[in-house]
Amino acid sequence: MHFNSKDIDLYASQKDYVDTAVVPLIELDxxxxxxxxSxxxxxxxxxxxxxxxxxxxGRILLLPPISYVRAADRTELGGQLKKELSETGFKHIFYLTTDPKWRxxxxxxxxxxxxxxxxxDMDQSFKKSVMEDQLRQVLPLFTKEWTHHS
Amino acid sequence: MSNNRVSRRQFLGYTLTGVGGFMAAGMLMPMVRFAVDPVLQQKGAGDYVLTDQAVADITEEPVRVDFTFEQVDAWYTSEVTNSAWVYKEGDKLVALSPVCKHLGCTVNWGGDPEQPTQFFCPCHAGRYEKNGQNIAGTPPLGPLDEYDVQEQDGFVAIGQVKPNTLV
Incomplete structure (x- = not known):
């Protein structure tokens, strides 16, 4: 689900099923x-x-990307995000990023x-196949997390 | 000069009739145009979207077929790619929507290794028969939607989504 009012209505009524939050972390350079x-x-x-x-x-809520400047303190930002999210009912939280400093x-x-x-710079169909390959790398990480801690 | 003299009375009569006629036509034409509008309306060109999947390659095993169309969302036009699960039932093409009827995840054919001949939703383990019938005891409450589908020059063309007619 996206973070918009229509999907949030659905989320509020189906909280038991939507148990995973996805937080994209994006560095602004x-x-x-x-x-x-960047x-x-x-x-x-x-x-x-x-x-x-x-x-x-039906199972994840995709939050809007969290963007921060290069000098941002990742540890502090991560702590704040974690705290805010811990007050919700999400059982699983995934952070997705391309910024190596989070490691x-x-x-x-x-x-x-x-x-x-x-x-x-790729054309549409090539871009689509690349993105699908990337998606295939990520999907098992989600299903694994779900089967291990459900 | 012609021999039929037009009297002043006749001249005025012709002129008024002509001008009045124009005015009446000017008022009536738009009304008629509005009245017959539904007949003149153009059918949307995108009724069927041609895919690059050859019909000859389709078997009784569902395959994923992607199709792309332009979607206008207020002032923003974007290319949207959707997919359908297409297979042959006898000679007839069947296209099912991959959107789970539970909460809208994307279902996969044979996604659950233990049930290779069913559609499987990875989110909450919803399952469907090949014809889209939801399996009792799993979360989905209805069968998968179906697409209108036809063959165009040997390729699959996908149309509008409709409630499942197979179950």
Whole structure:
């Protein structure tokens, strides 16, 4: 489900079934040299989370991407997110990111780090097959988490 | 000069009739146009979306067929890709929607290794028969939707979604 009012109505009535939150974490790099790569990574991560949501619509709530500047303290941000989410009924929380700095944050469970693929210059059908390959890498991580802790 | 002289009275009569006629036509035409509008309405060109799946390659085993169309959402036009599970029932093509009737996840054919001849929803283990019938005891409450489907020049074309007619 997306984070919009229509889906949230459905979520509120089906809380038992929607037990997983997905949080995309996106680093903003606005320097002249880093901007394009940052935009590409953001585009990639958002496409991926959208097709992930399509596959698992009935079980996950896809939150809007959390964007932060390069200097942001990941540990602190992660702690705040974790606290906010712990007050909800979600049993499983996945963080998806292309930012390698999250790998050293030990506080968060289920941080899925993916190398950003610059899909912006690909044509539609090639991009689609690349994204589906990426999705196939991620899906088992979700089903594994669900079967182990359900 | 012609021999039939037009009198002032006749001239005024012709002129008024002509002008009055134009005015009446100007008022009536739009009304007639509104009245017959439903007949003139164009059928949307996107009734059937052609896919790149050849009909000859379709067997009784459902395969996933993707199709892309343009969707206009207020001022934002986007390309949307949907898929359908297509198989042959005798000679007839059948296309089922992959959207689970429980909460809208995407179902897979044979997604559960223990039930290779059923559709399986990975979210809450919902299962469906090949014809889309939901299996009692699993979360879904209704059968999978069906698409209108036809063959166009040897390829599968997918139409509108409709409630399941097979069960």
């Amino acid at each position: 606005l320097t002249a040299s880093g901007m394009k790569a 935009a590409g990574a953001s585009e990639y991560l958002q496409s991926l989370t959208v097709i992930l949501e399509k596959q698992f619509k 050293s944050v030990d506080d968060l469970d289920n941080v899925l780090w993916l190398p950003a693929i610059p899909t912006g």
